[in-house]
Amino acid sequence: xxxxxxxxxxxxxxxxxxxxxxxxxxxxxxxxxxxxxxxxxxxxxxxxxxxxxxxxxxxxxxxxxxxxxxxxxxxxxxxxxxxxxxxxxxxxxxxxxxxxxxxxxxxxxxxxxxxxxxxxxxx
Numbered sequence: 001x002x003x004x005x006x007x008x009x010x011x012x013x014x015x016x017x018x019x020x021x022x023x024x025x026x027x028x029x030x031x032x033x034x035x036x037x038x039x040x041x042x043x044x045x046x047x048x049x050x051x052x053x054x055x056x057x058x059x060x061x062x063x064x065x066x067x068x069x070x071x072x073x074x075x076x077x078x079x080x081x082x083x084x085x086x087x088x089x090x091x092x093x094x095x096x097x098x099x100x101x102x103x104x105x106x107x108x109x110x111x112x113x114x115x116x117x118x119x120x121x122x123x
Contacts (some may be wrong), residue, residue, distance in 0.1 A: 001026045001027045002027045003112075004022055004098060004113065004114035005114055006020060006095065006117040007021050007117055010118075011120045014123055015086065020036070020117060021078055022080075022096030023076075024077045024096075031100065032100055032101065032112075033053060033099050033100070033102055034072060034096065034097070035050035035097045036048040038093065038119075039092055040089075047061050047107065048061055049061065051072055052101065052102070088122070091121045094116060094118075097114070
């Protein structure tokens with residue numbers, strides 16, 4: 001019932017920034033915890049960041065801590081991922097996901113997934 005649509009991906013030089021957006025619709029999406037995951041070619045999908053419905057509780061993978069920032073605007077049913085100081089190893093398809101309330105690093109705990117948006121970081 002919940003639908004997620006990612007946007008904001010693109011090509012950026014190393015050291016640059018991008019902001020990804022995930023628009024949610026259907027159900028009571030403002031009560032859901034939201035997460036970002038990514039999958040690089042030839043690699044497993046990995047956790048990036050997550051945020052609770054209140055916006056108070058956040059979680060980040062060690063690889064992006066200090067560079068990425070997750071936030072949400074419940075009035076717009078949208079979650080954001082601000083990516084700064086991008087590195088070539090950040091190149092991946094980024095996916096938005098949603099689950100009821102509780103923040104999790106495990107993708108199996110998420111009920112709804114978007115199609116993904118490609119981020120490519122050049123050297």
